[in-house]
Structures are given as structure tokens and as C-alpha cells.
Amino acid sequence: MSKDAREWVWENSASRGNARLVMLSIADRIPDEQCLAWASLSSLMKRTNASRNAVRGALVALAEAGELEVLDDLDGPQHSTVYRLPRAAAWLAKVAAAREDDPEAYVEPLAESDPVPELDVERLRKHGIWPKTGSESDPRRQNLTGSDPDPARQNPTPPRVRSGPLPGSDSDPQNRSEPKVNRKYSSSGTADLSLAGDWRVDDASLSWAQQQGHLARLGEHGLQAADAKWRHHRGAWSARPSAAWADDWRAWIAREHSPTPQRPNLYALPGGTPVPQAGMTRTDAHMAALLAALEEPTETE
Template sequence: MSRAAREWAWDDSTSRGNARLVLLSIADRIPDEQCVAWASLASLMRRTNASRNAIRAAITALMKAGELEVLDDYDGPQHSTVYRLPRAAAWLAKVAAAQEDDPDAYVEPLTDADPVPELDGERLRRHGIWPKAGAESDPPRQDLTGSESAPPRQNLTPPRVRIRPPSGSEPDPQNRSEPKVNRRYSSSSAAGLTSAADWQVDDASLSWAQQQGHLARLGEHGLQAADAKWRHHRASWSPRSTAAWAADWRSWIAREHSPTPQRPNLYALPGGSPAPQAGMTKADLHMAALLAAVDEPTGTE
């Protein structure tokens, strides 16, 4: 069904620039003719390669044009924002009604008089979209793992930052583009605590690294090396919450030295024995060892 929504966005939307990219990104996630999908701000930033302010401005422009609605009464997984393409929903409903008896029937262009279909809450719940807490009539949420209507998701990690995905079964989103987040440990498992080795870098931490300039400063390989060092030094620490690990990881990345081509390799893990660079004198080797000792974290950060 996302294909029909994308075709409407390509052929009938009046949006331009970033607004058009945002509309197409949301349309790509739509699972049925209700034209409702959820998406996090971070995922839209990655898919459109636009800044946070640009995404917000695009959403505002689409709402003013009547091509996008934010369903404030609903929540997606991890409290992500729920969107609807009302004009696309009205168009699909009009096409379905016109071609019910004759599949080749001509469909008149969409007008403002064409109604937008009412939302079916039960169908929304099948795709992980629920009314916000507080309504007395809201039914309890169910585990939708294995739902036939939910397509499998793919585990997407940032380019070349190889973060190990958690194992086990997880609820499926309405599309396969949304990245996984830290949900391996439930409230019944050590109150949501996890180890440093199992903690996964979340969208907020990656966005922070990009916005603060650490990704540009370290480069993708440097960020990967810094992540590996952090996991090694935190391997013996007791389990903590994902929020605590995220704060500690950000602090580590902020203190990480930028790689310098002229400087000896100081990024080997403790206990390793990196091969000396060709042409290094004995004095250079001693200096490299001293600099590595200075850079070595003490464990009290």
C-alpha cells in the first residue's frame, strides 16, 4: 500500500524541496489505505539528509498545505510521532469506490468535497499505533510479535559503525525502514538494566555526535574505534540503564582525541601490541608509548 501512497505523493502533491522528501519518506512507511504511519524525527533526518530545523519546517509546510496531519492522540512505538496523509487517503477511497464494479472506470480528480475516511483504531493497533495513555476506553496493549500484518524489519546501523544488534524477538513496526532501539531488556529483567557490551547506540546519541561535530572530527573509523575502546573499558562495569550508558558514551566520545596522521597509532586497546610504523626510531617508539599511557583512560571518568 505504500506504493499507492508514494504514487499519489509523486503525481498529485504540490510540495517541493525538503517538504517533498519528508512526504515521500512518510508515504514509504504507510501500510494500508488509511495512509497513517509513524516516524521519529531522527529517522526522517537520516532518510532526507536534512537538519532537524529543516524537517520541522517541512512538516509545518505540509500541514499548512493540507497534505499532512500529525495525529496528536496517537503514539507509535517508542512514543514516535504518528502522521497521516489525508488527501492521499481520500484519493485512495475515491478510487476504490469508483472501481468497485468496474476496475477500468475513470476516476474524477480529487476535490475538496471528497471526504477523508474515518480512522479504524483496531487496524492502527495492528501496526503498533495506539491511542495515547489516559483514555478510559483504551484497551490494553498487546504483544504484536509475529503479527501477520506487520512486515519484518531490518536492523539498520550507521555507516561503518558496527554496533551488535540485540538478540531475541521484538515487536515489528509497520515498515522495515525504522531502526531498532534498546528494547532487549524488559521491566521484568533487572529493572531494565543492561551491560555495556549489550547496550546499543541510540538515535539520540548518533544525532548528538553529528550535531556536536564529533562525527566530522573523528570520522566514521574514528567513531568506530572510540566505540570499541569505550566497550572494552566498560566491560567490567555493573549493568546500568540505557540512559546512563548513553550519557557515559557521549562523555567518552566528547573527550576522544581527533586522529592525526603524523601521530603514532594510539588507539589500540590495552593489552594489544600494535606493530610499530616503518622507519620509527627507538626514541619515537618510547614517545608513542608515553603518549599512549597519557591517553589511557583511568576508569574514573
Template sequence: MSVDAREWVWEHSTSRGTARLVLLSIADRVPDEQCVAWASLTSLIERTRAGRTAVRDALAALAKSGELLELEHLQGPQRTRVYRLPRAATWLAKVAAATQEDPEAYVEPPAETDAVPELDETRLRRHGIWPREGAESDPSRRNPTGAESDPSRRNPTPRRAGIRTQHGTESDPQNRSEPKVNRNGSSSGAAVTSAAEWQVDPASRTWAQQQGHLDRLGEEGLAAADAKWRLHRAAWKARSAGAWAADWRSWIAREHAPGRPNLYALPGSGPAPASGMTRAEAHTAALLAALDEPTGTE
């Protein structure tokens, strides 16, 4: 479902620059048609390679435009903020309703008068999103764009903030259930490991197969991409298995198949997307590849 949310951003969002990157980063975590996802300020800074102030300004601009809504009464794992893409949710609802009768039907983009689908909060719990506790005294609530210090990934997940059920699919972008092979012993419950010790979990393997990356790269190509990822991440600090899994998926999504030309950032300016990738995935892979290039401002 994150593919559909990203497709809406690419095709219909009016955002630009850092705001567009922030919106794409949040859309990449959307697990279903409700278009709700959690994200910390720190993770958005890392994903967009933008400064803290720039990301905060982008969140404020997106909220003002109506393309992003913060659900202040909800919280994700480690008390992260929860956002919704209301116009994307409206768009997906219109598409679903129209294509029930005619799969080839053309659907007009949502208008200002179109109602946003009602939110089913009970379904969000399978993705680690719960009602916020102690909202009145929550210090992060006083800052609409996130606290100065987002929760550390080393901190144990709050009691009601983690994923409680196993109902999510293995390829769910926010299903962070981790096999024991990726957990180091710790009395505090904060499981961190190095990139070399982290093993590809079943959810990531299933994701690679369902998204077409296994067909695109092949077993040998996937193994080579994994080896290259470990080499480039060898000097990174220890992180949680969920964080490594997200980083590994991002790497695989933009890894080029052996013997195939590179992706281009602009549609129509280069070869067609690699087999097994949707147009939105090709856009995202190209954008992420471009962000890896040195800019001289690091």
C-alpha cells in the first residue's frame, strides 16, 4: 500500500523540495489505504538528508497545504508522531469505489469538497499505533513539529507503543517483528546489533520477493547487493534490527541489476525502469540514488 501512497505523492502532490522528500518518506511507511504512518523527526532528517529546521519547516508547510495531518491523539513506537495523508486516503477511496464496477475506469483527482474517509483507529494497532497516554503532560505535544531530541532507537519501546499482534503481513512497512537471530542479549530490552551481525529476516526476504527485487536482481545479484550493503555499513554504529531492515530494503530498492543501465531521476530521460519495479518504485529508487551523491555541503 505504500506504493499507492507514494504514487499519489509523485502524481498529485503540489509539494516541492524538502517538503516533497518528507512527504515521500512518510508515504513510504504507509501500511494500508487509510494512509496513516508514524515517523520521528530524527528518521525524517536521516532519510531526507536535510537539516532539523528544514524538516520542521517542511512539516509545517505540508500541514498548511492540507496534504499532511498530524494525529496528535495517537502515537507510534517509542512515542513517535503519527501522520495521515488525507488527500491520498481520499484518492485511494475514490479509486477503489470506481474500479469495483469498471477496473479500467478513469478517476478524477479528489477535490476540496471530497470527504476524507473516516479513520478506523482499531486497525492501526496492528501497525504499532495506539492512543497517546498522558497527552496533557506530554512535552512533545507543545511542539507541533517534534521535540529537539526524538526518542533514541536504543530506548526500549514503551509498554503500549510496540506492535502487539502478528496480524500484519510480513511485507508490512511498519511490521517490525524481528527474529531472535537479530537480537543481542540485553536486560534493558534495547536490542541493537552491527550491520555485519544483522541477518536478513523473513519479512525483508518476503518483501524483496513481493516487490519484484528478487526477480530483478536474481539470487546472486541479491547476495552481491547484500554484501555491498554490509561493506558500506561496516563502520556504522550499532542499531536495532528494525532499523537495519529498513535501511537494507532502501538499499536493495535502488540497487541496479547486474548488466542493466542505471535508473534516471526524471521520467523519460533514460531507460525504462527495471523489470519488477513500478513507476513509483523507480522514481523512489532514482531519488534515493541521487541523494547518495556527494553535494559538497556535507
């Protein structure tokens, strides 16, 4: 069924650039004629080779064009977002109805008046898509643009921000290897999400570092260096709640090694003057020590 959905995108979608790649990535995951699929933001980023902001912008543009819906009353595996291609679903329903008696019958092009089929939520369960707790069986779709909604087809809200899991393989339209998320923080409010570079060490984390002896072990400069190293390694991670960054930062600091004292210089010129190490190889240092010894006066001179 994903083949039919992809064909509709190729032949009928008005999307371009990143938006078209996002549409094709979602269509590739569609398991049946209802044209629903679940996907995380990070998996769409990997499939399209686009940035987070580019994928988000594409999703909003597709929603405003009426080619994509975000079903906020449904959840995919690991609480991933559920999308629908409403016009593709309407087209497949129209083709099925027209060719029920004659498989070779001509099908008129899709019109705006052609209805989008109602969802059969029970059939979606076998694909890992479930209604959210407390939601109705037929999910309501929210309007993204703020205009008066069309009863037959409404625009969705922008996709929700989630923590960045690592995507699995892309071989199956509904891949069971879809990335896992940090369940401890996945249900927390999205308003607290931030990138590692924007997160600031809170007072609780500083008190923890002092109480656990890490501040005394690393020193103030060592702690700052460990913090800078942590931000460098977490710079590519997706947004997370502050509590998640705090836990990860503490674990990093706890594993950080204490600064190693500088080793003494093993080579010195006569008179106690150390051989400068900057720019000198081990061979150069040996040679400098040998030349200094040859120039030292002896008792026979």
C-alpha cells in the first residue's frame, strides 16, 4: 500500500523540495488504504537528510496546503507522531469504488468535493497505532492556520517536539525498530525543552558536584573544561527537558577523570636548565642533551 501512496505523491502532490521529501518519507511508511503512518522527527531528518528546522517547516507547509494531517488523538509506538495523507486516502477510496465492478474502469481526477474516508481505528491497532487515553475513537483534527475549519478536511497543529532517538532501519513501512525515547521524560511538558548548548547548570547540579567531591577533585577550571567537553559532545543531540540534561550532565561529570599533573622533564641541559619541550621531538631532546654534555668542560682540559 505504501507504493500506491508514494505514486499519489509523485503524480499529484504540489509539494516541492524538502516538503516533497518529507511527504515521500511518510508515504513510504503507509501500511493500508487509510494512508496513516507514524514517524519521529529524528527519523524524518535522517530520511530526508535535512535539518530539524527544515523538516518542521516542511511539515507546517504540507499541513497548510492540506496534503498532510497530524492526528493528535492517536499515538504510534513510543508515543511517536501519527500522520495522514488525506487527499491520497480520498483518491484511493475513489479508485476502489470506481473499479469495484470493472477493474479497468476510468477514474475521474480527484475533486475537492471528494470526501476523505472516516478512520477505522480498530484496524490501526495492528500497525501499532492506538487512540490516546481518554480520546474519542474518531480523532479530532486541530486547525493549524487559525481559519475556519472545513468539516471534511481540517488542518492539523504543528508536529510536537520530542527528544531525539536514534532511528532504526528503513526497510519496512511501519518499522518496529523505530527509535526508543527516554520514557522518563517523554511525557513531560514540551515548554521546558532545550538544546544542550542552551541549558545552564542549575544550582542543584552545582551543589551536587560540591557534595559529591567532584568540584574538589576536578577544581573549578577542570569542572569548566568538563562542562565545555560535555556541551561539545551533546551539541548534535535534539532538544530535551532541563531535568534530562541535568541528569546527563551529572553522569558525565562523575565519569570525568581528574586532571593529570604535568610529568617532570627528564632531559635537562648542564646547569639545571630544562630543555624546552614545545616544538621538540623526543629525538631532538636527546640530541640537545648530548650536545650540552659534549660542551661541558672536563678535568683533562
